[in-house]
Amino acid sequence: MKKVFLFSEGNASMTDLLGGKGCNLAEMTALNLPVPQGFTISTQACLEYLENQTLSQPLIDEITHAIHSLESICNKSFNDPHHLLLVSVRSGAKISMPGMMDTILNLGLNDENVVKFAQLTNNERFAYDCYRRFIQMFANVVDGIDSQHFENCLKEYKTKFNYQTDAEISAHHLKQVVKDYQDIYYQLLGRAFPQDVYQQIFQSVEAVFKSWNNERAMVYRQMNNIPHDLGTAVTIQEMVFGNQGEQSGTGVLFTRNPANGTNELYGEYLVNAQGEDVVAGIRTPMSIRRLEALQPEIYQQILDLTQQLEDHYQDMQDIEFTVEEGTLYLLQTRNGKRTGHAAIKIAVDMVAEGKLTKEEALMTIDPSSLNQILHPTFESQAIHQAELITDSGLPASPGAASGAIVFTAEDAKERSEAGEKVILVRHETSPEDIIGMNAAEAIVTSQGGMTSHAAVVARGMGKTCVAGCDELEVNEASKTLIYPEGILNEGDIISVDGSTGKIYLGDLTTVAATVNQDFDKVMSWSEEIAKLKVRMNAETSNDIQAGLNFGAVGIGLVRTEHMFFHADRIKEIRRFLLTNNAHERKDALTKIRDFQINDFKAIFKLTQDKPVVIRLLDLPLHEFLPTTHKEIQKLAESLEISVASLENQILNLKEINPMMGHRGCRMGLSYPELYLMQGEAIIQAAIEIQNQLENTQIKPEIMIPLISNEQELILLRKQIKKHLDAFQETAQQSIHYTIGTMIETPRACLIADKLAKDSDFFSFGTNDLTQLTFGYSRDDAGKFLNHYLHTGILSHDPFQTIDSEGMIELMSLAVDRGRQSSADLKMGVCGELGGDPRSIDLFHRIDLDYVSCSPFRVPIARLAAAQAAIYH
Numbered sequence: 109m110k111k112v113f114l115f116s117e118g119n120a121s122m123t124d125l126l127g128g129k130g131c132n133l134a135e136m137t138a139l140n141l142p143v144p145q146g147f148t149i150s151t152q153a154c155l156e157y158l159e160n161q162t163l164s165q166p167l168i169d170e171i172t173h174a175i176h177s178l179e180s181i182c183n184k185s186f187n188d189p190h191h192l193l194l195v196s197v198r199s200g201a202k203i204s205m206p207g208m209m210d211t212i213l214n215l216g217l218n219d220e221n222v223v224k225f226a227q228l229t230n231n232e233r234f235a236y237d238c239y240r241r242f243i244q245m246f247a248n249v250v251d252g253i254d255s256q257h258f259e260n261c262l263k264e265y266k267t268k269f270n271y272q273t274d275a276e277i278s279a280h281h282l283k284q285v286v287k288d289y290q291d292i293y294y295q296l297l298g299r300a301f302p303q304d305v306y307q308q309i310f311q312s313v314e315a316v317f318k319s320w321n322n323e324r325a326m327v328y329r330q331m332n333n334i335p336h337d338l339g340t341a342v343t344i345q346e347m348v349f350g351n352q353g354e355q356s357g358t359g360v361l362f363t364r365n366p367a368n369g370t371n372e373l374y375g376e377y378l379v380n381a382q383g384e385d386v387v388a389g390i391r392t393p394m395s396i397r398r399l400e401a402l403q404p405e406i407y408q409q410i411l412d413l414t415q416q417l418e419d420h421y422q423d424m425q426d427i428e429f430t431v432e433e434g435t436l437y438l439l440q441t442r443n444g445k446r447t448g449h450a451a452i453k454i455a456v457d458m459v460a461e462g463k464l465t466k467e468e469a470l471m472t473i474d475p476s477s478l479n480q481i482l483h484p485t486f487e488s489q490a491i492h493q494a495e496l497i498t499d500s501g502l503p504a505s506p507g508a509a510s511g512a513i514v515f516t517a518e519d520a521k522e523r524s525e526a527g528e529k530v531i532l533v534r535h536e537t538s539p540e541d542i543i544g545m546n547a548a549e550a551i552v553t554s555q556g557g558m559t560s561h562a563a564v565v566a567r568g569m570g571k572t573c574v575a576g577c578d579e580l581e582v583n584e585a586s587k588t589l590i591y592p593e594g595i596l597n598e599g600d601i602i603s604v605d606g607s608t609g610k611i612y613l614g615d616l617t618t619v620a621a622t623v624n625q626d627f628d629k630v631m632s633w634s635e636e637i638a639k640l641k642v643r644m645n646a647e648t649s650n651d652i653q654a655g656l657n658f659g660a661v662g663i664g665l666v667r668t669e670h671m672f673f674h675a676d677r678i679k680e681i682r683r684f685l686l687t688n689n690a691h692e693r694k695d696a697l698t699k700i701r702d703f704q705i706n707d708f709k710a711i712f713k714l715t716q717d718k719p720v721v722i723r724l725l726d727l728p729l730h731e732f733l734p735t736t737h738k739e740i741q742k743l744a745e746s747l748e749i750s751v752a753s754l755e756n757q758i759l760n761l762k763e764i765n766p767m768m769g770h771r772g773c774r775m776g777l778s779y780p781e782l783y784l785m786q787g788e789a790i791i792q793a794a795i796e797i798q799n800q801l802e803n804t805q806i807k808p809e810i811m812i813p814l815i816s817n818e819q820e821l822i823l824l825r826k827q828i829k830k831h832l833d834a835f836q837e838t839a840q841q842s843i844h845y846t847i848g849t850m851i852e853t854p855r856a857c858l859i860a861d862k863l864a865k866d867s868d869f870f871s872f873g874t875n876d877l878t879q880l881t882f883g884y885s886r887d888d889a890g891k892f893l894n895h896y897l898h899t900g901i902l903s904h905d906p907f908q909t910i911d912s913e914g915m916i917e918l919m920s921l922a923v924d925r926g927r928q929s930s931a932d933l934k935m936g937v938c939g940e941l942g943g944d945p946r947s948i949d950l951f952h953r954i955d956l957d958y959v960s961c962s963p964f965r966v967p968i969a970r971l972a973a974a975q976a977a978i979y980h
Contacts, residue, residue, distance in 0.1 A: 111153040112170040114177055115145055120421075125150045127341030129200025132441050139420065141413060142437050145181050146195065146345030147174040149313060151202065154339035157317045163310060171313065172306070174344075182346050186216050186305040189224045194238075194347040197312040199319060201340040204442050205328050210249040210319040212312045213382060214242035214347060218303040222286075233279035234352055236286055241382065243289040243301060246308065250315040253296055261288050275380060309344070316342045330897055333904060333946060348437045350430040351382050355403070358382055361396050361410070363418040363425045366446040369453025373397070373414065375427075409436050417441050422464055423472050424454050443472075448480035449622075456626040466633045467978045473630065475945040475972040479607050481627060482658075482964050483507035483572070484618045486605060494612040497591045497602060500579040501552070501609035502890060502905075504563035506964070507572035509549035510603040510615040513596060515584045517544025524548065531602055533589055535582050536887070537562040538731060542673035545571065550604040552611065554580045557890040557907055561731065564875075565670070567940070567962035570654060572606035576890030631659055631970055638973035640952050643719070643960040645938060647671060647707070652714045655963035659970055662718035662807075663711070664871065664960020665938035668725050668786060671707050672700075672732070679746070681732050684782075686757050687747050701785045708793030712806050719807045721871060721938065721960070722790055723850065724783050726772045726813040733758050767876075767885065772814025772850075776824055783812075783824065784831045791832055794843040808845045811871055816853040818862045825866050850938070851922055852876035860922035864929035871960075872919055874939025874947075878906050881915055907940075910947035920954045936960060945972035952976035 118126050118134030126134065130148030137143050153167055179185045184193035194216040217225065217239045226235035240262075247253040262274070265285055271277050277285070293301045302308055319325060320340045329336055350358035361375025376393035379402070400407040410429070413436075417425045426444035430437050446454065455469035464472070479485075486494075486508045511529035514520045517540065520532045524547035532548035534541065536555045545551055545565060550572035553562045557576055566573030581590035587598040596602065596613075603616040643664030644655030652663065672681050680703070683696035711720060734740045744754040763769035776783040787810060794806040810828065815821045825847050836842045849856070849863055852873030856863060860870070879886045884893075886907055896902040910916055926933050936958040941947040943961030948969060951959055953976070961969050 109152065110170070111150045111167055112147055112174045113150065114147045114174060114181075115143065118148065123202050124338075125152065125341070127151060127200035127202055127343075128204050128442050129198060129440055130341045130343050133343065133345070135420075136417075136438060136441060139416070141416075142435075144346040144348050144437050144439070145178060146343060147178060148200070149342040149344070151339040151341050154317045154320060154341065155337070157314065158320065158339065163314060168310065171309070171344075175306075175309070178344075178346065184346070187221065187224075190228070192216070192221060192224050192228055194221075194225070195309075195344050196347055197309070197316060198343045198345070199316045199340045200343050201320070201334075202338050203332075203334050204445070205325060205332075205334070210316055210322075212242070212245045212249050212315075214238040215246070215308050215312060216305050216347075217242050218305065218308075220303075221305075229352065231352065233277075233282060234349070236279055236282035237274075237277075237351065238349070238382075240282060240286050240289055243286065243293065246312065247289075247293050247301075249319070250311045251293075251297060253293070257292050257296070258289055261285065261292065313342050313344075316340065326898065330904075333909065335903055336900055337903075345439070348430045348432045348435075348439075349382070350378075350432065351380050352433050353380055355434045356380055356430075356432050358430045359393070359396060359399075359428075361414065361427050361429070362444045363414045363427070364444075364450070364454055366424070366426075366444050366450055369446065369450035369457065371457060373411065403431070403434070406431055406434070406436050413438065419463065422458070422468065424450075446477075448474075448477035451477050452481070452626045452630055456629050467637065470630065470633055470637070470971065470974050471978060473971060475968045475975070478968050478971065479506040480621075481623055482621055482967060483570075483607070484509070484621050485607065486603065486612075487617045487619055490616040491605075491612070494603065494614060494616055497593075497596075497611040497613055498577050498579045499608070499610045500894065501574035501577035501611065502557060502563070503605075503607055503609040504560075504575040505551075505566040505571055505573035505962075506607040507550070507570070508603070508605050508607070508616070508618050509572040510601060510618070511549040512599050512601055513589060514544075514548070515582070515587050515598060517541040517547075519598075520544035521547045531604055533580075533582055534562070535584070536560060537565070540673070540675070540678070545569070550574070550606065552577060552580075552602075552604055554578065554582045555887070555890070557886050557888075557893070560887050564940070565673075566606075567964070569648075569651065570962075570964045572604050574604055574606055574609050574611060577609075577611065578891060578894075627967075631967060634970045634974035635659065636974075637977050638970060639977045640948065640956060640973040641958040642966055642969045642973060643721075643936070643938075643958055644963045644966055645940075645942075645960050646963050647711065649710055649714060651963050652711060655966055656714065658963060658966040660963065660966045661958070663715060663720040664936055664942070664958060665811075666711065666720060666722040668704070668707075668723060669727050669731075671703065677703055678732060679743070681727070682734060682743055683747065684779075685729075685732070685761065686743070686754060688749075688757075689747075692747065697781060697785055701789050704786060704789035705793050705796075708790050708808075709797055712794055712797040712808075713800075716801060717804050717807060719809055721809040721811050721848075721869075721936075722786075723811045723813050723938075724776060724786050727775055728766045728771050729761055729763060729769065731766075733761060767879070767887070773812050773820045773824055774814070776812065777820065780824075780827055783828060787828045787832050788835050791835055791843050791845065792839075794845070795839060795841050798843065799841075806843060808843065809869060810845060810847045811850055811869075812847070813850045813873070814852060814876070815849045815863065816855045818859060818866075821849055821863055821866050848934075851919075852939075853880055854918055857918040857922035859925075861925035861929045864926040864933050867930075867933070869934040869936070870922065870926055871935070872922075872937045872939065872956075874910065874915070874937055874941040875907070877918070877939070878911065878915060878941075881911070881918060882906060909944050910941050910950055912950060916950050916954065923954050923956065934958075943969050945969075945975070948972040949976045949979070953980060 115134045115137040120135040122131045126148045184191040197212040222239045226232040244258040248255045357379040359377035365374045375396040378393040424444045428440040451473045458464040459469045483506045511531040514530045533552045553575045589596040603612040643662045644660040645665040646652045647666045680696045744751045798806045846868035848869035849867045850873045938960040942959035943965030
């Protein structure tokens with residue numbers, strides 16, 4: 109198989125093989141644009157190298173042949189004193205990863221060629237400046253030598269001879285710098301700097317291949333959901349020089365403003381410089397608009413070419429260019445990265461300009477970038493200057509918030525009411541922390557995962573949350589937070605980025621979240637195109653209103669256990685579970701029923717005729733049993749029993765593995781009055797609200813959780829239906845309700861055909877289904893998942909993105925078997941994966957009817973659902 113392609117042999121469709129850089133250079137070559145020529149070594153060659161850790165002889169032969177072809181095209185060669193060829197070696201993956209992998213410029217220079225180059229350019233200073241740059245880059249990229257060794261050497265020359273900038277260093281001194289650089293290379297490696305050009309090329313290609321797996325590249329891929337098995341291509345391209353004088357320079361530009369989307373040329377230009385000068389920040393570049401005054405012909409050519417490229421690629425372009433002695437060269441183009449605000453504006457504007465259809469425009473927007481619109485973010489400059497506390501946390505709920513550290517819910521509430529912004533820091537939160545979580549600007553936990561209590565509740569509230577920061581040592585007793593570089597105390601100010609999982613020291617400046625008419629237009633297009641409907645997971649009035657404002661078509665999950673996090677309610681649940689007195693239990697149940705009627709009335713009043721899935725109580729007992737002596741003593745007094753007796757009762761209910769214990773439908777079967785009470789409260793609330801609202805039909809969908817056995821469903825459905833039919837007959841009113849089940853165990857997927865016979869709908873609970881499929885505790889998986897991701901055992905966190913091999917197969921099987929028994933069976937997803945764009949694509953493909961997610965993820969899900977419909 110061919111693995112090396114001249115630019116003239118590729119095109120834009122060959123991204124998988126040539127990477128983004130290689131295929132775009134080939135495409136620009138086909139458009140007859142001013143592109144320095146070269147060739148690209150394919151991603152396939154990279155993958156083979158990474159497997160074997162050596163360049164094969166056939167690949168070496170192909171590269172050698174391509175070099176000869178390039179020499180012929182350019183009419184130059186590596187050792188020709190009259191037509192000297194120098195090249196750059198750059199990485200280029202299928203998906204752009206700016207700055208994550210390695211680049212080498214000026215390759216081909218050696219002790220002999222630098223003399224030839226000086227004579228050819230009639231500029232000795234320029235030639236030796238290129239050579240010292242090459243030695244430093246090669247030593248760093250190929251041999252891993254810290255660039256600081258070379259920077260320190262250069263700094264010594266500048267200090268000794270009073271040079272203010274690099275550009276002032278004379279040719280004489282640059283020759284000395286080159287010798288010193290070679291001495292550094294020899295001293296650190298014990299061998300001379302390579303003089304053979306082919307050796308330089310092959311070692312550079314190997315280094316770029318290896319950079320695919322460098323730490324920063326792997327972290328970038330994890331952060332941006334880029335697969336680890338793509339590999340990178342290597343592009344070898346004829347050098348052009350922006351550092352030949354005042355009529356030369358280098359720049360980067362965008363065809364539209366990447367920050368706000370305005371249709372204007374946006375970029376920077378540096379006179380008499382090479383590309384790394386812009387990136388390194390050693391010199392301050394000028395606005396691209398200044399070029400109009402300095403070189404008006406070049407500026408007009410840039411305007412014409414950038415417009416041509418944007419029209420050709422039908423997207424905003426990020427372009428790198430060099431001007432060599434008054435001649436413009438394009439070195440790269442790619443679809444430009446942009447903020448969420450810019451993505452929305454560019455998409456809407458390009459439809460208005462007639463450049464894109466609605467469908468094409470939607471495909472240019474990264475759904476995850478909408479987080480920047482829906483939640484506040486930190487200013488990029490503030491992040492750049494801030495001191496990082498940790499980046500080990502999970503981005504559990506997006507947003508940006510700063511405040512004083514507090515360690516208890518009570519302190520969070522008290523200090524918040526006094527007007528202070530606080531961050532609640534805990535090992536992990538529990539239901540009792542809900543008041544403090546609500547009062548805090550953000551929540552940070554050292555334990556737990558993406559589906560932990562803190563994560564789920566925070567997402568529902570729209571609160572910023574970073575979970576599972578295993579680098580942090582939280583001491584709630586001494587009120588200290590120990591991190592790798594120091595210790596923080598209660599009251600110290602920190603800033604929490606829930607979109608990245610990073611925590612910073614101090615108060616960082618934020619950018620407020622805003623939506624506008626362009627956003628509304630994109631949501632409207634999404635609604636027109638999507639097949640999957642989008643509901644919300646919500647139970648509080650604020651969350652429900654937020655979800656409705658964002659366009660949710662109903663509620664896909666009301667978690668009724670979340671309604672008992674307040675102190676007066678958790679008290680009644682505990683009374684019900686722990687008393688041995690029948691009268692006491694009945695009284696507790698009555699109070700719970702009254703709470704629930706009011707809760708459901710508030711929900712139905714907002715949702716009106718929209719469908720509402722209400723999950724019956726799924727109580728993990730460890731979250732509701734009292735744990736402290738103070739709590740136990742107080743409850744014992746209210747139950748009029750001894751502390752010892754109550755402690756014995758708690759011990760009897762305690763479980764080794766509560767997430768797989770006495771919860772869900774098992775609780776409903778052990779305490780049937782619980783589910784009957786909830787069903788009655790649902791119908792009573794629906795009747796009352798339906799009577800208040802004219803021409804409105806309330807649509808409750810009652811869901812039984814954690815079914816894994818057909819008989820569980822048959823028995824509970826029969827009990828609930830019998831009770832509710834009798835209740836409606838007594839009330840002399842009827843509500844059209846349905847009863848379905850949550851599919852959240854592997855066994856439920858396998859017997860879906862049987863469950864469908866007694867179910868009006870299925871809703872996949874992906875949190876528990878992932879947990880039980882993998883055998884990972886969702887609360888403890890954070891302790892090893894980062895290691896699994898870093899070592900490539902997992903390509904992504906299965907609690908954040910659906911497992912496309914095992915999990916999706918189970919779900920697909922359940923869909924097929926369920927619809928074999930009941931062709932019209934409605935099916936959806938109510939786990940947090942319902943808001944993940946990559947998961948939504950797979951949910952569309954297995955033909956689900958809807959997804960449900962946290963209210964603030966509803967717009968993301970709506971856009972992702974539309975993209976799935978367009979793509980498939």
